[in-house]
Amino acid sequence: MQFQNINEETFIQNILQNFPVKEPILGIGDDCAVIPDAQGNGWLITTDALVEGIHFLKDQISSFDLGYKMMSVNVSDIAAMGGTPKYAFLSIAFPKTINATWTHDLIKGLKEACNKWDILLLGGDTVGSKRDIFINITLIGSAPLPQIKYRNRAQVGDAICVTGFLGNSWAGLKALKEKVPVDDSVSHLLQAHFHPEPHLAQGIWLASQNEVHAMMDVSDGLDRDLKRLLKSSKCGAIVETSKIPLAQALLEVSQHNQWDPLNLAMNGGEDYCLLLTVSLDHLPALQKAFCAQFNTFLYEIGLITDTPERLIYQDCGKEFQLKEENFDHFQ
């Protein structure tokens, strides 16, 4: 895993060095690339690949859920910048052994997602594969340019917030891998893993609020994603771990199985909620309005500081060392 990670990172660094991107293109290093048009809007473009054996196991996820999830993860990238998804392009490679029921259900899942978020699937490429299934979606969205949020706009003194529970999806995957018996709580976690719901309406609403400064989605775990936000914004943060929102189901299942729920919430991934920074003065009003709008909390978890890239975790005010643990997918 380590070598592969290095290799992927090296590849990305190599790409960035060789393909410098300049204005008018925006959103470099963000969840989407932003192409401004002449009318004051921006096209938001994102692309995500899922690979069998790495991101999913064919006998552990239904193709319906896979179809839904592959659209969800792209929608989350559009939501992360406050955009509205519009047009999707699907590339899929599958081997001869795939049967019609599997592809039929995949399309059903995809369709449910497209219908839900009013996305038009406009094209793609369907090809053979020797062994594994590969799926790639490119999703195009749009937003008024002034409302698009970026991850490099955090300001010193901002409150750091998240829009939902963390760690559920990863706990669901862990339950799956460790064959934990399925009760209501485990089922809740599995649902978070198999059928993630991107915070699209929340993203659009938050993007329309001036006091929201930086925004991105949490797809690779809070710890890793917050570090990316801090790096982009050239600032630091103090996070109070007791404020990290943990679902009752996560707490229960963790207790039964001697898991560390905080570790799952911080180092996990595939949460697909939003991470944002908000002017501290406006936080109470924004939290109240958010709660009225969505009937869920906007969780404040920390503060932006002026020490570039220094991320400090505190547990009730006392410095706390996070276990460096990278959950892998299926490797």
Add this chain to the structure above:
Amino acid sequence: MQFQNINEETFIQNILQNFPVKEPILGIGDDCAVIPDAQGNGWLITTDALVEGIHFLKDQISSFDLGYKMMSVNVSDIAAMGGTPKYAFLSIAFPKTINATWTHDLIKGLKEACNKWDILLLGGDTVGSKRDIFINITLIGSAPLPQIKYRNRAQVGDAICVTGFLGNSWAGLKALKEKVPVDDSVSHLLQAHFHPEPHLAQGIWLASQNEVHAMMDVSDGLDRDLKRLLKSSKCGAIVETSKIPLAQALLEVSQHNQWDPLNLAMNGGEDYCLLLTVSLDHLPALQKAFCAQFNTFLYEIGLITDTPERLIYQDCGKEFQLKEENFDHFQ
């Protein structure tokens, strides 16, 4: 191969049934989807996937050529409708065994293509893969809406033309698979296979000519692609096989190896030249102007007829039965 083909076709049919696309979106069934903007331009969007073991063998194509080729095939789709490529998104999945030299050269090939056609690589996704390499590019181009060419606009009486030699790429692949000793001619065919040059300038120029009615690229072989054009345009065609442009290298290598060059040209693939229909009255002037512009011929190979989807091949006026032979890639 047969079962897989059916499966891929079935999948595409299933997608089309489930995701009907309507105006204002154009280009349905074309090489690109076309999204009109408010200023009279269209965004042209295409996506193409290449899979190891299906579209390429890692030990038979350099990663430089692979990088260049994967961009070329997408550029050809934009060229097919008369657009100018602008922005690319790359998704790549590779296993841990890939070394840095391989990815470095892939990026170099990609960069050569991007520099050549002035394309900005704006983003993508880099992920692991269990075994095979999977590469997907989504390419976005643009063109003035009235100039975009579609494959459903052929008119009865139009001349059918192609912009270059056919069969070279497939003959190159055949030479590779049959381990034909490499001389100058074989080398020429290998170059066509490994380093295809999409007819971008030709596409843009042809799109600006009103007398060009329908256009697409030849990526899956003339026979198969022409049938698609006829189906879209609800017409038929007579093609004079003696007029199919065959390169000297193809003729020579075919003679040495007892290959049927016409069969390679008609049933082959990956030619990446353009197939178009032109008002017969204007053909001579257009051919002259094309030749003056590009120093190559615009080859007339047949005529559009009024019998829907009836494709007749003639050899010097005598009906000719084309061998139904589908060249596969590496299966």
